[in-house]
Amino acid sequence: MKKKKEHVDGIIIPLESLEKLEEKAYLADECMKHLMRLKAEFENYKKRHEKILMENRQLSNERLIKEIIPVLENLDRALDKTNLASPESFSEGIMLINSQLNDILKKQGLTRMQTIGFPFNPVLHEALMHVPSEEYPEDVIVEDVHGGYMLFDRVIKHAQVIVSKGRVEEKNINHKSTEFTEKTDNDMV
Numbered sequence: 114m115k116k117k118k119e120h121v122d123g124i125i126i127p128l129e130s131l132e133k134l135e136e137k138a139y140l141a142d143e144c145m146k147h148l149m150r151l152k153a154e155f156e157n158y159k160k161r162h163e164k165i166l167m168e169n170r171q172l173s174n175e176r177l178i179k180e181i182i183p184v185l186e187n188l189d190r191a192l193d194k195t196n197l198a199s200p201e202s203f204s205e206g207i208m209l210i211n212s213q214l215n216d217i218l219k220k221q222g223l224t225r226m227q228t229i230g231f232p233f234n235p236v237l238h239e240a241l242m243h244v245p246s247e248e249y250p251e252d253v254i255v256e257d258v259h260g261g262y263m264l265f266d267r268v269i270k271h272a273q274v275i276v277s278k279g280r281v282e283e284k285n286i287n288h289k290s291t292e293f294t295e296k297t298d299n300d301m302v
Contacts, residue, residue, distance in 0.1 A: 180217045184210055226261040226272045228254045237261060239271045243278045251279030 191206040226237060233240060233252045241258055249255050254274045261272025 177217070177221060180220075181214070184213045184217065187213065222265045223269075224263050226263060228257040228261065228272050228274050230254065233274065233276045237268055237272060238276075239273045240276045241273050242275045244275055245279070245281040246277035247280060249277040249279075251277055253277045 187206070187210050191203060191210065194203070194206075228238065230249065231254055233254055238254065238261065244255065246253075246255050253276070254272075255277045256275040257272060258275060259273040260270075261268065262270040
């Protein structure tokens with residue numbers, strides 16, 4: 114059986130090879146078209162996803178703002194009545210507003226860090242100063258200057274604190290006893 118051959122520009126190519134080549138070119142073209150469609154679909158998916166994220170962010174902010182509006186209105190009423198109200202009722206109003214705002218933020222996952230009496234942790238706290246303390250041991254927080262906050266388990270504001278150096282006289286006694294031992298050791302040599 115003789116294979117058919119086709120003559121193209123002086124080159125003899127078997128017809129089967131030409132058909133296979135055309136078939137592979139067709140498949141490559143189809144693959145390229147499919148790839149381009151997938152790329153376009155993926156770009157559209159990314160745009161839809163970004164739009165959904167933006168809408169969710171806006172919706173989340175809207176819910177939070179709607180909860181804060183009554184607190185803001187209460188604050189406005191309290192400020193409007195400062196001249197009319199007694200200091201006690203004004204103070205009660207401010208405490209109520211503070212409580213409302215804290216409740217709203219707590220529902221959103223915000224918690225204030227407990228600091229006083231807890232060990233200093235540089236991941237959570239910013240030490241503004243170290244002071245001697247009779248009440249607290251070394252590296253324990255003695256004062257919370259500006260509170261720290263966490264949103265769920267992430268620090269969003271570090272607590273600014275004052276940290277204990279421990280008792281001063283203990284350090285002086287330890288320091289003097291070290292000096293004394295060093296002197297005695299040196300005197301013996």
